[in-house]
Amino acid sequence: MKLLYEKSRPGRRASSLPRPEVPAAEVPEELRRASPPRLPEISEPELVRHFTALADRTFGVDTGFYPLGSCTMKHNPRVNERVVNLPGFRDLHPLQEEDASQGGLELMWRLQEILAEIVGLPSVSLQPAAGSQGELTGLLLMRAYFADRGEGDQRREIVIPDTAHGTNPASVTMAGYKLVDVKTDPRGNVDVDDLRGKVGPQTAGLMLTNPSTLGLFDEGIEEITRIFHEAGALMYYDGANLNAICGISRPGDFGFDIVHFNLHKTFSQPHGGGGPGGGPIAVRERLEPYLPVPAVVREGEAFRLDYERPKTIGKVRGFCGPFGVFVRSYAYIRSYGPALREMSEVAVLNANYLLARLKDTYEAPFDRLCMHEFVLSGRKLKREHGVTTLDVAKRLMDYGFHPPTIYFPLIVPEALMIEPTETEAKETLDAFADAMLAIARDAAGQPELLKEAPHVRPVKRLDEVRAAKQPVVRYRFEQHEVPQGAGEARQLEAQKGA
Numbered sequence: 001m002k003l004l005y006e007k008s009r010p011g012r013r014a015s016s017l018p019r020p021e022v023p024a025a026e027v028p029e030e031l032r033r034a035s036p037p038r039l040p041e042i043s044e045p046e047l048v049r050h051f052t053a054l055a056d057r058t059f060g061v062d063t064g065f066y067p068l069g070s071c072t073m074k075h076n077p078r079v080n081e082r083v084v085n086l087p088g089f090r091d092l093h094p095l096q097e098e099d100a101s102q103g104g105l106e107l108m109w110r111l112q113e114i115l116a117e118i119v120g121l122p123s124v125s126l127q128p129a130a131g132s133q134g135e136l137t138g139l140l141l142m143r144a145y146f147a148d149r150g151e152g153d154q155r156r157e158i159v160i161p162d163t164a165h166g167t168n169p170a171s172v173t174m175a176g177y178k179l180v181d182v183k184t185d186p187r188g189n190v191d192v193d194d195l196r197g198k199v200g201p202q203t204a205g206l207m208l209t210n211p212s213t214l215g216l217f218d219e220g221i222e223e224i225t226r227i228f229h230e231a232g233a234l235m236y237y238d239g240a241n242l243n244a245i246c247g248i249s250r251p252g253d254f255g256f257d258i259v260h261f262n263l264h265k266t267f268s269q270p271h272g273g274g275g276p277g278g279g280p281i282a283v284r285e286r287l288e289p290y291l292p293v294p295a296v297v298r299e300g301e302a303f304r305l306d307y308e309r310p311k312t313i314g315k316v317r318g319f320c321g322p323f324g325v326f327v328r329s330y331a332y333i334r335s336y337g338p339a340l341r342e343m344s345e346v347a348v349l350n351a352n353y354l355l356a357r358l359k360d361t362y363e364a365p366f367d368r369l370c371m372h373e374f375v376l377s378g379r380k381l382k383r384e385h386g387v388t389t390l391d392v393a394k395r396l397m398d399y400g401f402h403p404p405t406i407y408f409p410l411i412v413p414e415a416l417m418i419e420p421t422e423t424e425a426k427e428t429l430d431a432f433a434d435a436m437l438a439i440a441r442d443a444a445g446q447p448e449l450l451k452e453a454p455h456v457r458p459v460k461r462l463d464e465v466r467a468a469k470q471p472v473v474r475y476r477f478e479q480h481e482v483p484q485g486a487g488e489a490r491q492l493e494a495q496k497g498a
Contacts, residue, residue, distance in 0.1 A: 004040040005475040014044040069405035069417025072265035080328040094319040105303035119259045120252025123288035126280045126321040132167040134260030134279030139175035144290040155204040163409045188216040188366040205234035211371035225255030244372035247341025267329035278325035346422035347372040357433040373419035387443040389414040395453040399435040
């Protein structure tokens, strides 16, 4: 498929704009281009066909099964889109006066109340834009809390397990803390013996995903909570895997002091390609004074934005947060009502069904029931047939499935992390399991079939090393050349952790 630049012909236009009746603004000399930008010149029919062809090639949750572990790629109900496009929501301006935005403020307040109940903590801020920003916000709340108690200089360490999402250590560093790593025990839990020696008066808190990225609920969570609280430290819950426990158990009841949500994952928001997302944060009473401003509060039958919070950490993003995400999530939660736990129950059921079908062929590193996702290892295929997890993932594309997360968590060699979500039918799960079993048989009989996959997709196997070492990030028109060979053998296996 040709690029727009390659289809460009001088003088062609996809649109024409009327000439303004006012003089053009003068651009300061130091900001002026030496020559006009060379943009594609193409007619409207060609432009529409180009992007339609790209759309036809795009894979998403609306076109097929998307079992990307720890990403919760569930179906996004269309009723949510109808609700978010109601004029009162769609046309609401972030600077609109409070009297004229009572409906939007009420929805935000009600969403806060629902989220507080789901996790068992009393106070919520909707402001963080995504889970990663929710993490950073939670850590900044820790800093403010300990600084207010005169312990800011003393408590400089955050403990995270070796199964943590990659954003956890990044957030710890951005918040100015020192990272302390704790190991996983043979059952897939946090190694409590390793943990005890790493928690003390220097510890600010723990960041933990429960269920973990192994898809396992930590059996020692009560002891872990006791260790940290007795040391005066706080417990932070990474809500990336909240889809497993909604309506069943609450992080606040486990002893967590701070929780962030991933609204775009747990409560259904189209979030492929980088967004949009929502990362609200819930906290215990003693942390509430430090939450970002403005806070959405209710006074009688009216709602307003409260900026008068003397101990607040301030704003963490513009305005009040991603409002469209709030509307979709509110609609999704209200569609379940008191039966919200069914969402998590079916997610757990689907994951355990797939695990039962696959664990005898693909090695299961932990012999336990899983929660909403599970991790398999392809090391047996690699050891016996020279076929890697990357080969399995590429071959899955030929069957019309998006590959699961691979090579993560890092503690599982040749890892495949699979999350089916609650919105998939048994027939879809069976088709995926059949494909995985067929791939395992092909690994034994026709390993080259996997090593050269995918075969039927528009883009075949890519040379990832060359793409990293010789990136082509702009079109150079007459000087544009396609690189011919990198001078190195093509690498077909991703590095661990890639």
